[in-house]
Amino acid sequence: MLLQQIINGIIIGSSYALIALGLNLIWSITDIADFAQGGIYVLAAYVAYYIVTAAKLPFILAWIGAMVIGGGLAYLIERFLYRRWTGKSRIQLLCAIALFFLMANLAILWFTPKAKIFPSYISGALVISGFTVSYQRIAILLVSAALFVVVFLFIMKTKIGKAIRAASQDRLVAEVVGININTVNSTVFIIGGMLSATAAVLISPLYAVFPSMGDLPLLKSLVVVILGGFGSVAGVLVGGLSLGLAESLGSVYISSAYQHGFAFFVLILVLMFFPKGLFGRT
């Protein structure tokens, strides 16, 4: 049972990490705790759902469609809202929270509160000596791993990635050496939105699509970002996995009713000893 619990924890953790990846990029570079990503997560899942069920298009097109919507929304929000308040982070935070509520409640209005089931893209499960892991969960694990590598390479190797890194370290100096901060911000938000949409499309077939589906993933991914520390791709991975494990084991050995409260415990514990997160820069 313990081993199965650990496997579950790792897989849940990787989905948290996947959602948190985009959020971490945005938060560390633009200093916005972007709650709106929770709303993008919901709307992207609905878009993908309708592409697959109503338009009867293949899953891969749904994924692309959701990424376009997610990236587009994130771009528009940054361009027309957040950018107006550069440096005023409290206003940005409040605006982000308002946008999250707005999108979740628009989903109720447009799509009714009824839950919808996203058809699975892979069926079947891997069974090894009593342990069961469905292929769908394995797919989440693999795709998250691949995306982490892609994002890591993008930040490390490409020109715009280097600009993003420079901007995240010192905005003023970056601007002096000719980096366009606005372009950097837009890029980061588009990537963030696309990653949120990807997470939604990959994870929602496991569960269901419904208007409040974004609440818990959003809360968890905020914890993961703080745990891992800003600007650290590896930190997000470690943060996500440790939260997944803490929940999976904690709900068995401590209390199931506090399953979602463990995030708070872990957060306080880590912040007590590492005020900058596990992998955060000083």
Added chain:
Amino acid sequence: MKGFRRVLVCLSVVLFLLAVQSVWAGGEKEGAVTGNVIKIGYTAPFTGPAAELGTNGWRGVQLALEDINKTGVTVGGVTYKFDIVRYDSVCEPTQAVSNLRKMAMEDKVVAIIGDHCSSCCMGIAPLCDEFKIPGITIECAADGVTSPGHDFYFRMRPSMGLMAPLLTPKIMDLYNPKSIGFLCVNDDYGRSFAQGFKDNFAKLGIKTAIEIYFERGSTDHMAFLNQIRGAKPDIVFYVGTTPEGAMILKQAKELGVTPGIKFIGSEEMSEMELVELAGADAVEGTYSVALWGSVPADLEARVREQFNASMHYAILFGYDALTVIKMAIEKSQSLDPVVIRDAIKKTDYQGLQGHIKFEDFDNYKNQGRYEPAFILWSGGKRHAQ
């Protein structure tokens, strides 16, 4: 930049006004009944995590309203039409109390339907007594709503404490379990469901092997199901909303917990939506408590056609509740809430959900106690047991 800001501000103001205007328009359309009108209040969660219950209840109320207003209700030789004022309670007691006060003081309703959440029902029941307006709860299940009870507050469905004694013998016949388990949503409903069955099985000397409560809105139950697999109870009661139940069954299948351990669901798990969400494969061979056995085919077709939705018990409850009020008004030939209350008390009517009658017994007041149904899922269809 200054100009841009002004344009944006103007745009947002226009957007805001448009939204307000559309709301006003919507409000007027709903209340467009003219002539002699009888006002009935409806409080239910339309937003928040329980929004689906309120939405379905509202569908039932709308269908009943349509049927009633076709002919109208004749009181003292004058024909009246029904008009519903509905407000959102978000499943939160202070909101439900606001709703009730508004309906009683401002809208001057003669009767009230709602709420869906037990916490809200407990908040509004004493106020029904205070204002002397009869209220019928749609579905809340906790015993405390009618026990000790209130003169003006009624419940059609059997409460949780009543269902368990009625169903325990049936379950004993079917499985003869040695140990039982619970996987329930952590709210008044899940807790009272588990308590009811736990007590009744304990009387027969059957112990509870495992008892897990999960937070409303949880999607991943793998950790819990794995625990259940370890504890090996013969049967597991699972309680939650239909989507939550569907996810439990899907994941149980994935983990190989079913069909080895038998799953018995709360009344939400008897809805067709369960099959739509979880797939016929995952629900095969599971049982469920049900508050309705079968419904007329034409009603099911109307629900499908008007709302593009499948049948749901809250639709039946909403339909029955309004029908009971209409019959009480016709019988009493009065628009005085106190007189209507006395007529509701005398209700004896074969409703869609079962036989509706409000009785006082044990510690209960104005409580219905028709026998709940018990169904088996097989081949993606409900089979009444």
Added chain:
Amino acid sequence: MGDLTVKPDLVTRKTPWKKLILPGIILLVLLLAPSFTSEYVIYVAVLAVIYAILAGSYDLTTGYAGPLTFCHGAFWGIGAYASALLTLKAGLPFWLAFPISGILVFIFAFIIGYPALKLKGHYFAVTTFFFGYFVYLVILNSAKLTGGPMGLRGIQAPEGFLGLNFASLTGSYYLILFFAVVFLGFLYFLVHSGFGRMLIAIRENEDLAEATGINTALLKVLAFSLGAGIAGLTGSLFAHFFRLLHPTTFAWMTSEMIVIMALVGGLGTLIGPIIGAFIVTFILEIMRFAPEFRFIIWSLALIIILLVEPAGLMGIVRKLQRRKR
């Protein structure tokens, strides 16, 4: 950090009597309200007054001291449950449970605030967000003590004395209104004392304040826990007015609502959040008939406030005054 707050007007000092006009009018209307409105309006007014105290005390923490928090509703809930349990389980009268619950919340907020306030910026804000959620979970899961999701019933109205009866709606209304005046008066006194000026100094430039010898850490925690303590007292008032407690009343949505109210009126003015509480409560009441639109319009309105004037109504008023001069 002064982005959301109304800048203190350092140039001119209005004569004190002029400052009392607006609160005086509000108070007069509230005092006379039961004689010309229905019980429904009075009930809404009770809620509005409770929210006004909450928003006012929130202003002490966030408007004056600076840090953005999202857990004010949780302190309100702790106070409510503490007071209800003290009367139900320990058998204390309301008049004892009421101050005790306030002191308990104050101590509790002090203990958690001291380490938490060392976190910077969003770290602190997001942590308070989780803290609020965690308090909700604890209330929900301590079913044996708090009744958990079944709710807590059987709470009694405050004991009457000298022929006063607080069980009726009008009685509760005047009781709560009385304490609203006391609490908000205390807050007014506080923010205009040296304590308040030091808080403003911390908000505007923490490093500078630290350099001038102000113990910024202690003052921030004091502002945080005083705000929380008043929220706890308000919780006690609410518990014995509504007499039914349920965890959902104190869920994170409530904390957000308090933030919105304070913002609508304008942080850092005290009167602003109070007006904001009344405006938001009554707008939400008026929109009761359009359930599906309520929160959409509500969040749109917030974004528009941020776009038009982040410092809220009082920010606009202050701007108009400056223009006149």
